[in-house]
Amino acid sequence: MKPTVHDIARSAGVSLATVDRVLNGRPGVRSVTREKVEQAIVALGYVRDLAAANLAKGRTYSFCFVLPANDNSFMIRLREEVEDAIRRSAPERARIEIVEVPAFDAAALVTALDAIRDQGADGVALVAVDAPEVRAAVERLTQAGIAVVTLVSDLGASSRDHYAGIDNSAAGRTAANLMGRFLSKVDGRVAILAGSMLVRDHRERLEGFLSVLGEEFPRVAILPVIEARDDPALVETMVREALRRHPDIAGIYSLGAGNRGLIRVLKEKGTASRPVVIAHELTASTREALQGDLIDAVLNQDPGHEVRSAIRVLKAKADGLPVLAAQERIRIDIFLKDNLP
Amino acid sequence: MKPTVHDIARSAGVSLATVDRVLNGRPGVRSVTREKVEQAIVALGYVRDLAAANLAKGRTYSFCFVLPANDNSFMIRLREEVEDAIRRSAPERARIEIVEVPAFDAAALVTALDAIRDQGADGVALVAVDAPEVRAAVERLTQAGIAVVTLVSDLGASSRDHYAGIDNSAAGRTAANLMGRFLSKVDGRVAILAGSMLVRDHRERLEGFLSVLGEEFPRVAILPVIEARDDPALVETMVREALRRHPDIAGIYSLGAGNRGLIRVLKEKGTASRPVVIAHELTASTREALQGDLIDAVLNQDPGHEVRSAIRVLKAKADGLPVLAAQERIRIDIFLKDNLP
């Protein structure tokens, strides 16, 4: 039988309360007593039953997800995944709330984070806007003992406990590698479509893409980055304009959201004469475009995994437990039309 | 406050024991009583605390992993992941055992499965050899109320509860798509390297590869499949021989294991004059080959995810709980040298 606190108490000749004090590193135990208990613990090979502990504590976790009120498909999915988690969280003694803030708005994000700190919570997950004032607000949260996980987009050099998202620089490099190999002519021109350089994920993808393309496919020319705020309508206009001005565009790397707009333009061009296209995030529209041969590859991050991972990490932090790095690494999915889930 | 069994008992005017009987669908409750309780349950919006239930039951899960005694890197990793899980399983009231059986040996697998059924267990995970007698043994397990999960390689049309592995047909199709696009000449010759046609995963990869290559890259010629039993030494000999007989091989798809042998041959040829190579499973050697430009892409399944997923599913089945399909889908990782983890 697995040893319990009773076994330790008996073996060390102390009471349950004392065992508990030692187990939880609480003060008020003479060091001789503490040592006796510690010896019993290793001698018996005791490992504590966390479920029982949490039950006794009546512990219920309280987490908050701060999400941008962005209406692109990816953010909508992300919100749905959090809502699903909320539905499942009832039996797991966790209370999860969603707070929406305007997209790409550091000030609003800071206000929301400070409000959470004032209310109190065990942990916060946020899609970070990469700005000094956000860094400072996160610092205030961690100072207050609240665990912080960045979601989807990270915050550079901050005190957040964990980042639940993909390596965006690797994603950019991967996109460049595929783009270079998929281009039929070695010396085409490539257009890059981004949302905003205010968020770190877009900046990192861009950087990664440019570096690999520059090193390994030096004859490919790159047009100035098109910044379309992840807005389908704006994307559509700007891509149309770019293709008009540069009819020889051989490839498009869409590293942000709003791909619906891009796909409308591609559809007009037709499968045969469209450029090579690599986009991010598998949504209803990119999936359809992949199947309809309008897009060549989609790099994806799984919002369900990100949300579940963020919650697992917040729980582990709240319990003071280590996180299983391998389990929490969010992978870059590469989808061709052949491996769509 | 979340309602508990006490609240239901009070609200329905019955005892805890009766509430428990209704909750767990146990017999011996008059239907009037049962209905009173059921009404209270919905009225209060009760949801049971599984952790507390398991604690009270003193439930401890007993699972068994049946793994092939294969010494390729992938199987070694898989075993290590199970061992890690065993280490972590102590606090989670689960007892997990590993049983080793000779690789590609249906009879030995059947013997092992029947032994487990006789001993008793809550669930079994096995790397299936796709044979009728294995199917029958699995049937006997599920008949005995033991949950069965196939791991890495599935068992066609069987009564297994779940498959924790990738879609191998999609993996083969994806490999073909990449191969077709990566080949510099549209009309090269491609060699295929497999382990054994006795395991379903290899057969499915082959099928998927051939179908996409045939449809989308019809001018690519395919050489007869080389079957090398996942054995590095054998792989080395056979690949060397193939390259000697067909010096014009432009691509190699290695859909099984034993890639160390393949990589030795590639190293001799040198980065510049080697064929396009797509392989499976990220191991120390394929990783190094990817970084050293000896391999172009590696399709991977994450053994850690597969093992953890198998355990989650076995637990859910043992508890009679639904599995979260989205969470348990094992993805095909595509690694280029740019997105290595």
Next chain:
DNA sequence: CTGAAAGCGCTTACAG
């Protein structure tokens, strides 16, 4: 600094 007792939410003999 230490311990006896009650309790977390559920289940399980046992008695009636």
Next chain:
DNA sequence: CTGAAAGCGCTTACAG
């Protein structure tokens, strides 16, 4: 068919 009581492994006031 139904209920009172004890217990799962841990924690928490409270008393000393």
